[in-house]
Amino acid sequence: MNLERLIAALGPGEVVHAELSGPAPVEIVDLAYDTRTVTPGALFFCVRGQNLDGHAFAPTAAALGAAALVVEEPVAVELPQLVVPDVRLAMPAAATIFFGDPSRELDVAGVTGTNGKTTTAFLIHSILEAAGRQVGLLTNIERRVGGDGRPTGLNTPEAIDLQRLLREMVVGGDTACVLEATSEAQAQHRLEGTTFAVLVFTNLTQDHLNFHGTMEAYFEAKAALFAQAEHAVVNVGDEWGRVLAGRLPDAVTFAPDSDVLAGIDLRLRGGFNRANAIGAALAAEALGIDRNAVRAGIEAVTGVPGRFESIEAGQPFTVIVDYAHTPDSLENVIGAARGLTEGKLTVVFGAGGDRDRGKRPQMGRVVSELSDRAILTSDNPRSEDPEAIAADVASGAVGPLQWELDRRSAIALALGDAGPGDVVLIAGRGAEPDQELAAGKVPFDDRVVARELLARVTARP
Numbered sequence: 001m002n003l004e005r006l007i008a009a010l011g012p013g014e015v016v017h018a019e020l021s022g023p024a025p026v027e028i029v030d031l032a033y034d035t036r037t038v039t040p041g042a043l044f045f046c047v048r049g050q051n052l053d054g055h056a057f058a059p060t061a062a063a064l065g066a067a068a069l070v071v072e073e074p075v076a077v078e079l080p081q082l083v084v085p086d087v088r089l090a091m092p093a094a095a096t097i098f099f100g101d102p103s104r105e106l107d108v109a110g111v112t113g114t115n116g117k118t119t120t121a122f123l124i125h126s127i128l129e130a131a132g133r134q135v136g137l138l139t140n141i142e143r144r145v146g147g148d149g150r151p152t153g154l155n156t157p158e159a160i161d162l163q164r165l166l167r168e169m170v171v172g173g174d175t176a177c178v179l180e181a182t183s184e185a186q187a188q189h190r191l192e193g194t195t196f197a198v199l200v201f202t203n204l205t206q207d208h209l210n211f212h213g214t215m216e217a218y219f220e221a222k223a224a225l226f227a228q229a230e231h232a233v234v235n236v237g238d239e240w241g242r243v244l245a246g247r248l249p250d251a252v253t254f255a256p257d258s259d260v261l262a263g264i265d266l267r268l269r270g271g272f273n274r275a276n277a278i279g280a281a282l283a284a285e286a287l288g289i290d291r292n293a294v295r296a297g298i299e300a301v302t303g304v305p306g307r308f309e310s311i312e313a314g315q316p317f318t319v320i321v322d323y324a325h326t327p328d329s330l331e332n333v334i335g336a337a338r339g340l341t342e343g344k345l346t347v348v349f350g351a352g353g354d355r356d357r358g359k360r361p362q363m364g365r366v367v368s369e370l371s372d373r374a375i376l377t378s379d380n381p382r383s384e385d386p387e388a389i390a391a392d393v394a395s396g397a398v399g400p401l402q403w404e405l406d407r408r409s410a411i412a413l414a415l416g417d418a419g420p421g422d423v424v425l426i427a428g429r430g431a432e433p434d435q436e437l438a439a440g441k442v443p444f445d446d447r448v449v450a451r452e453l454l455a456r457v458t459a460r461p
Contacts, residue, residue, distance in 0.1 A: 001028050001098055003043070003068055003080065009097045010090070017083040026067055026080050031098055031160045033091060040065030045091050045160070048072070054087070070094070089189050092159035096193030102166035103195045106136070106174065107287050110181040110194075110229070112222050113202030115329045116276045117155070117180045119268070120200055122304045123280035125178045127297030131289045136169035138162075138179035141305050141431045146172015156185030159192065166194070176287070183221035184211055191225065198286040199229035200279045204240035205328035209356040215240075223247065231286040233279055252286060254278050264295045267302045269310075270336035272329075306430025308333060311447055313454035316420040317343070321446045323430030325352060325379070327362035330427060334370045343421035346414045347371040349428050350407070351393050353384030353436075360389065361396025368399035371425075373417075376401045377410035379428045380436040407435065407444065412453050426450060 003026035007018055029041035035057050038044055044061035046054035046069060058075045068080040070087055084090040109128075111120045118139045125144075128135045136145050138157065143150040145168050156179065157165060169177055181199065185191050204219055212218040219240050226232050226244070232251035235241040245253050254260060256275040266277050281294045303309055311319040318340055324333045330349065338345055347367050351360045367374045376393055378386040386405050394401050404410040414424045426446045429435070435444035 002026070003028050006043075006094060006097060007082065010093055018080070028067055028098070031091075031095055031164075032061070032066070033158060033160055035060045035064060038064040038066050041067045043068050043070060043094070045070045045087050045094075046072070046075070047087050047091065089192070092163070092189050092192035092194075095160045095163035099163040099167040101193070102163060102170050103177075103193070105170045106166060107176040107197040108166075108194060109176065109178045109283050109287065110196045110199040110225070111178070111202065111279070111283075112181040112183070112199060112225055113235075114205045114207050114326060115324075115332070116202040116272070116279075117182075118323070119273060119304045119307050120202055120276040120280050120283075121178045121180055123277055123298055123301055124200075124283050126301045127280060127284040127289055127294050128176050128178070128287070130297035130300060131284075131293035133176050134174050136165070136172075136174040136177035136179075138165065138177065140180065145169050146174055148172070154185070154190075155180045156182045156190050159190045162190060162194065181225055183208060183218055186221045186225050187211070191228065194228060196225075196229040196231075198231040198233060198283045199226055200233045200283050201226075201238075201241055201244055202235055202276065202279060203238040203328070205326050206359045206362065207326045207356055209358055210354070211356075219243070226251075231283075233282045233286060235275055235279060237275060252282050254282055261298070265299050267299060268304070268308070269340075270308045270333065271339075272332040272336065273308070306432070306447070308336065309431070309447065311450045311454065313451055313457075315415075315418070315454050315457055317341075317418040317422040317424065319415070319418075319424045319426070319450055319454065321426045321430060321450060324349075324427045325363075325429075327359055327366050330363060330366045331370065333425065333427065334367070337423045337425045338370070341421055341423040343419065343423065344372045346373040346375065346418065346422065346424045348375045348377055348407075348410050348414050348424070348426045350377045350379035350386075351389050352380045352428070353382035353386075353389055355382075357392055360392035364393040364396035364401065365398055367427075368397040368401055373414075374399070374401050375410045375414055376403050376405075377407045378405045378435075379407075380432075381438065382436050383438050407446075408449055408453075411446070411449055415450065415453050415457050418457075 028043045032038045032042045033045040044066040058077045111117045140155040234245045234251045236253045237255040260278045322333045324330045434441040
């Protein structure tokens, strides 16, 4: 694409100043915001982040063949430069234009909320496939583009990556896409330019306040997404959902006890999944999917990786791995796990580092109050001290917490002491393949570790 054409398409106000050198038009063949993906002819966006400033990488981008730069202030690099008020905001505008506004060629079904996004997305995907559609999928545990699996990344990709993936879906024969739409992505403008055929609101509970500051700001980030949606489906069984529905008079609303699933065999365990299935069913109906496909699609989903996933290795007790990492989600999955046994319920859990600290004491209270045995361990500590994180969690406990900060050892403790009929719930990380430590990521999948340890338990004489 001609750079001058791209500038014109961005419209007045997007570009403060353009320094274009040479008489010949500058041809842009790709977009990039990371020097690791710069190819000759790319337009490089110098994004300012929390820890790094993309302007410092402009010389590297130039050396790799970038054709031009998007900056907030001119840099000392001999390349054409577009000076804009906000590089991050300019990125989705340019990406939507460059990739030809692909969401207009797909039925994009988005799911937003604190809990239930991934499961609801999997259910919608299954329903659309049952209706004979080829469907793309963008979640934090699985991506599918044009019928092929792709490496996962951010729940909601950066704007350039998202628009590229949507275009690849169109080229690959997908007619719809189901994606997780996060509040952080909205606040960082990653979803700007994406049109949702339908957007589902699952719920809002405390999380991500390290980023948003307050629940009100967190809610507003979610609510703002609905301006980009043709149809809205809102769970009014949630207090914030009721507030949202009050702003969206045309929204389809539901409560978890509604009869939308009448005649459907929901095979996902856990009562909380009822609301996820209802939201998925109503989203599909908003897209014109018939009731038979809705039923077939929901009944085809027997599990979602890392979401109340049962780990079976011949042991005489139940082991569940779940992504629950908020007070509300922990309460829900513990309640569901309690319903599976009359024996002892052990919960292995922790809290993530560099994330909302305010929820940590609440997590300690919920688990210590509702479990028979609570083992406090390390989750993804990232740059924080695992002991300090655990102390924050323990400060809210109303019952005993057993500390074992080595996660493998904590899981081994829980499994080693479990007897027939007991339940062990390993919460917090779900299907994540790596644990994020201060030194970087290390391979650690709770499901894989549990199976390895169970092999030893079942091999005991």
